[in-house]
Amino acid sequence: xxxxxxxxxxxxxxxxxxxxxxxxxxxxxxxxxxSLRAADxxxxxxxxxxxxxxxxxxxGSDGSIATYREGEYNLDQINAGKTLFALAxxxxxxxxxxxxxxxxxxxxxHPRCKCGVFWHKEIYPWQIWLDGLYMEGPFTAxxxxxxxxxxxxxxxxxxxxxxYSLLRDSETGLLYHAYDESKGMKWSNDETGCSPHFWxxxxxxxxxxxxxxxxxxxxxxxxxxxxxxxIKELSASVLRFQDESGMWWQxxxxxxxSGNYLETSGTCMFAYSFLKGVRLGYLDxxxxxxxxxxxxxxxxxxxxxDENGELHLGGICSVAGLGGNPYRxxxxxxxxxxxxxVDDFKGVGPFILACTEEELLKK
Numbered sequence: 001x002x003x004x005x006x007x008x009x010x011x012x013x014x015x016x017x018x019x020x021x022x023x024x025x026x027x028x029x030x031x032x033x034x035s036l037r038a039a040d041x042x043x044x045x046x047x048x049x050x051x052x053x054x055x056x057x058x059x060g061s062d063g064s065i066a067t068y069r070e071g072e073y074n075l076d077q078i079n080a081g082k083t084l085f086a087l088a089x090x091x092x093x094x095x096x097x098x099x100x101x102x103x104x105x106x107x108x109x110h111p112r113c114k115c116g117v118f119w120h121k122e123i124y125p126w127q128i129w130l131d132g133l134y135m136e137g138p139f140t141a142x143x144x145x146x147x148x149x150x151x152x153x154x155x156x157x158x159x160x161x162x163x164y165s166l167l168r169d170s171e172t173g174l175l176y177h178a179y180d181e182s183k184g185m186k187w188s189n190d191e192t193g194c195s196p197h198f199w200x201x202x203x204x205x206x207x208x209x210x211x212x213x214x215x216x217x218x219x220x221x222x223x224x225x226x227x228x229x230x231i232k233e234l235s236a237s238v239l240r241f242q243d244e245s246g247m248w249w250q251x252x253x254x255x256x257x258s259g260n261y262l263e264t265s266g267t268c269m270f271a272y273s274f275l276k277g278v279r280l281g282y283l284d285x286x287x288x289x290x291x292x293x294x295x296x297x298x299x300x301x302x303x304x305x306d307e308n309g310e311l312h313l314g315g316i317c318s319v320a321g322l323g324g325n326p327y328r329x330x331x332x333x334x335x336x337x338x339x340x341x342v343d344d345f346k347g348v349g350p351f352i353l354a355c356t357e358e359e360l361l362k363k
Contacts, residue, residue, distance in 0.1 A: 004042055006355035010035035011046075012310040013348060019053040024067045026135055028054075029080025030349035036086060038356045048090065055087055055096070063098025070106045073122035075135040078103050082139050085146070104143050107136060113181040115166065117159045124323065126182040128163055130175055130202040134209035141216035153216070157223035160210055164230050167194055172253055173237025174198040175206055177330065178322050187322050187330040195330040198252040199320055204269025204350070207234055211273050211282065231273075231282050238270055242290055246297030250317060251335050259336040264302050264315040268350035271295050275357035288361065295354055315340060316347030 003011070013031055022028050032051050039047035058066045068077055081103040088096035111119045113126055118136065120129040137156050144152030167175045178195045180188035187195050210231050217224050241252050247262040248270060254260045274291035277283035302315040318339040322330050341347075 004038070004355070004359050006034075006038035006352045006359060007042055007044055007047075009311050009313070009348065009352050009355065010038050012312070013343075013345075014047070014050050015310060016343075017054075020057060022054040022058060024058055024065055024077065024080055026076045026079035027345035027349065029083060031345040031352070032080075033083045034349040034352035034356075036083060038352050041356050041360060051083065052087060052091065055083065059084075059095050059099050061095050063095050063100075063102055065099050065102060068102070070102065070109075071122075073106065073110050073119065075110070075118060075120055075132040078107065078136040078139050079134065082142065085142055100139075100143060103139065107140060115162050115181065116155075117162050117166075120178070126180060127185070127322075128166065128179045128181070129322070130163070130167065130177060131205040133160060133163060134205040134212075137209040138212040138215070141213040145216040153218075153221060154223070156213055157217065157221070157227055160213065160230065161223065161226055163206070164234070169194075169198070172198070172241075173233065174241070174252055175203050175234070177202040177320070185323055186327070195322055197254075197330060197332060197335060199335055200248045200250060200252045200263055200266025201269065201317060201320070201346070203234070203238060203252065204266045204273070207231065207238070207273040208269055208350075210234075211276055211280075214280070214282070228282055231277060235274060235277060235283055235287060239274075239287070239290055242270075242294065243297075245301070246290070246293035246295075247301070248294070251332055254332060257332070259333070261336065261340070262297070262301065262315065263317055264298055264313060265317060265344075265347035265350055267294050267298055268347065268354045271298075272350055272354035272357055275354065275361060279357065279360060291354075292358065295358060298351065312343055313348050313351055314342040316342070316344040318344060 032054055035047050036051050081100055084096045084100045117128045118132060119125055120127050120132045140152055140156045166179050176194035177199045180193045183193045210227055242248060245262060247267040249255060249260050250263040251260050271291040271294040274287040278285060278287050302313055304312045318341045320335055320338050322328050328334055
């Protein structure tokens with residue numbers, strides 16, 4: 001019997017990505033989290049030992065995390081912590097819970113904008129980046145639920161709401177990549193503080209964050225309906241910019257403008273969000289067909305099988321940020337000239353997650 005596509009991709013990653021190769025980094029955590037999710041859905045018992053072996057070399061008996069530095073105040077450092085909960089539950093080893101406590105301590109002390117939302121990193125003061133909500137949001141929500149911390153759930157949902165109100169463009173309904181509360185960065189708009197373009201992956205990070213946070217939010221939570229409304233509104237806005245191929249463009253609203261390209265990671269994030277949203281009743285059934293079309297588009301354009309039967313996924317933007325050195329100005333040219341990679345975990349992880357949702361739909 002052929003393996004489901006999510007597991008085939010997870011096992012392809014496993015063959016290339018072995019113990020000792022993991023860095024404490026959000027994209028490493030993302031692909032391992034996605035692989036474990038696929039294994040859980042299909043009752044596969046071969047993935048967990050691999051995931052355990054990857055984390056095993058990084059987590060000390062006291063919960064210390066190799067290469068992690070709390071004082072960086074970097075939200076990207078939190079995302080790999082989501083799998084710590086499953087490791088603690090399955091192994092019974094306290095060190096994984098202690099490591100989660102360390103990450104939570106960072107968030108307790110993490111600097112914030114005056115509006116209440118975390119700085120993306122200490123080196124980016126007063127800045128909100130959409131991906132920051134995914135990097136810490138689902139971790140915060142699960143940690144808060146496990147520790148009966150209602151204030152943590154209040155906090156993350158307020159951050160989701162505030163970010164949406166600050167970064168939303170009223171004309172398109174899309175979210176800008178980032179916001180500078182100080183309005184001092186060259187990339188920020190003098191009036192709104194927002195960066196100049198819509199980057200599909202950043203919107204995808206945010207939408208996944210909102211949907212995944214709801215997994216841990218009580219039905220009667222005071223912000224639940226507001227988060228649901230955001231998911232519905234943003235999903236409808238995103239859908240309007242889907243290409244006829246099924247995919248979304250690197251710069252979301254610029255379509256076939258010269259240099260723009262159909263990008264894998266953002267497309268997979270939208271497909272995952274739509275399918276999970278429908279499965280859990282957040283979105284209506286009309287979002288299923290566009291999501292399947294998106295995955296079909298990715299598979300047709302960018303998924304390949306090598307002579308060993310391993311899968312490889314292309315069309316993935318390597319990275320996109322703002323400011324820094326060399327300076328990233330957030331222009332259209334900037335987004336289309338960052339490197340495009342094959343098998344980048346920032347695309348492979350969402351692809352696995354989206355495939356799991358498609359497979360759940362078919363069960």
